[in-house]
Amino acid sequence: EAGVAQSPRYKIIEKRQSVAFWCNPISGHATLYWYQQILGQGPKLLIQFQNNGVVDDSQLPKDRFSAERLKGVDSTLKIQPAKLEDSAVYLCASSLQGGSTEAFFGQGTRLTVV
Amino acid sequence: RKEVEQDPGPFNVPEGATVAFNCTYSNSASQSFFWYRQDCRKEPKLLMSVYSSGNEDGRFTAQLNRASQYISLLIRDSKLSDSATYLCVVENYGGSQGNLIFGKGTKLSVKP
Numbered sequence: 001e002a003g004v005a006q007s008p009r010y011k012i013i014e015k016r017q018s019v020a021f022w023c024n025p026i027s028g029h030a031t032l033y034w035y036q037q038i039l040g041q042g043p044k045l046l047i048q049f050q051n052n053g054v055v056d057d058s059q060l061p062k063d064r065f066s067a068e069r070l071k072g073v074d075s076t077l078k079i080q081p082a083k084l085e086d087s088a089v090y091l092c093a094s095s096l097q098g099g100s101t102e103a104f105f106g107q108g109t110r111l112t113v114v
Numbered sequence: 115r116k117e118v119e120q121d122p123g124p125f126n127v128p129e130g131a132t133v134a135f136n137c138t139y140s141n142s143a144s145q146s147f148f149w150y151r152q153d154c155r156k157e158p159k160l161l162m163s164v165y166s167s168g169n170e171d172g173r174f175t176a177q178l179n180r181a182s183q184y185i186s187l188l189i190r191d192s193k194l195s196d197s198a199t200y201l202c203v204v205e206n207y208g209g210s211q212g213n214l215i216f217g218k219g220t221k222l223s224v225k226p
Contacts, residue, residue, distance in 0.1 A: 033213065042118075042201055042216035043158065055211045091157060099205035099212030100146045105157035 003016030006092050006106035014114055018080040021057065021109045025073070031055075032069055033103065034077050035091040043091055049075065050098070082113045117141065120202050123220035131192045135220050137185040137202030145212065146205035147178055149187045151198045152219065161187075167189055192224045 005024040013019050025032050030051050035043035046065065047057040051072035060067065064083070069075040079086055089110050093103040120137045127133050139147075147164035162169065164176040175188040185202055194202055200219040 031211070035216075040218075042218045043142045045213055045215065048211070050211055056213050088189045093214075098209075102148075102160045102163075103214055105159070107157055 002095055004092055004104055004106035006090075006109055008109055010110045010112075012112045012114060013082055015084055017082040018078065019082055019111060020076050020078045021090050021092075021107060021111075023075045023077070023092030024094070025075070026104055029094035029096055029104075030072075031095045031098050031101075031103075033077050033091075033095075034067055034075070034095040037089045037091055037108070039088075046077070047053065060074065079111075082111075084113050087111055087113045117206065118202055118204050118217035120217040121220045122218075124223060125220065126223045126225060127192055129192055129194060129223055131224075132188065132190050133192060133222060134189075135187045135200050135202070135222075137187075138156045139185070139202075139204045139215075141204070141206050142180075142183060144204045144206055145213050147185050148203040148214075149174075149176055149185075150201040150203050150216070152201055153198045158216075161200070169200055189222075192222075194224050194226065197207075197222055197224045 033048040034046045037043045046060045048055040049069040067077045089108040091108045093105045095101045095103045149161040150158040151161040152158040164178045168177045173190045177186045199219040199221045201219045206215045207213040
């Protein structure tokens with residue numbers, strides 16, 4: 001079974017530029033998460049989707065971050081404009097149904113903002 | 115108080131040692147609990163779920179104390195391959211569905 005796919009694996013941008021990350025979850029998984037992991041810290045939840053609806057985006061910095069999950073499958077996360085403190089690994093995860101079921105993670109996108 | 119707090123670590127232990135990780139959570143309504151493992155520069159992967167009755171998987175034992183809002187993970191007979199960061203994970207309800215909140219993680223290094 002194919003796992004969670006993310007692209008790109010690495011991205012280097014200058015501050016104030018824009019960047020987008022893509023995620024394709026495991027087939028049949030209704031729940032999709034985006035996490036931000038800063039070096040030395042645990043993953044921090046940015047946004048959770050159930051099918052194509054947002055369940056929780058309380059920790060998403062909405063002045064610069066946006067995310068969508070069209071058709072309830074693939075998802076994109078965008079940062080515009082990027083700041084130095086956005087340098088992190090952005091992890092996408094999916095699960096069958098919410099937080100009571102195992103979340104499977106993609107390999108992540110390592111973003112460096114210079 | 116942070117939602118999920120873990121021992122800061124790192125833990126440096128010799129092969130064969132027994133090591134215990136502790137975790138506390140703030141939301142008493144949380145229903146599901148997990149330990150995930152994250153290898154260096156890799157994604158987190160589920161190690162085991164944690165049940166109220168406690169559960170064991172080989173050398174790994176997880177326990178939950180709902181009254182104290184406390185979760186533990188015990189690793190017996192440590193192997194070099196156990197070296198990783200161990201993440202305590204709690205299901206919280208931020209909307210209509212639960213989501214997963216991660217602790218900061220505790221790094222374990224097992225030495226020969």
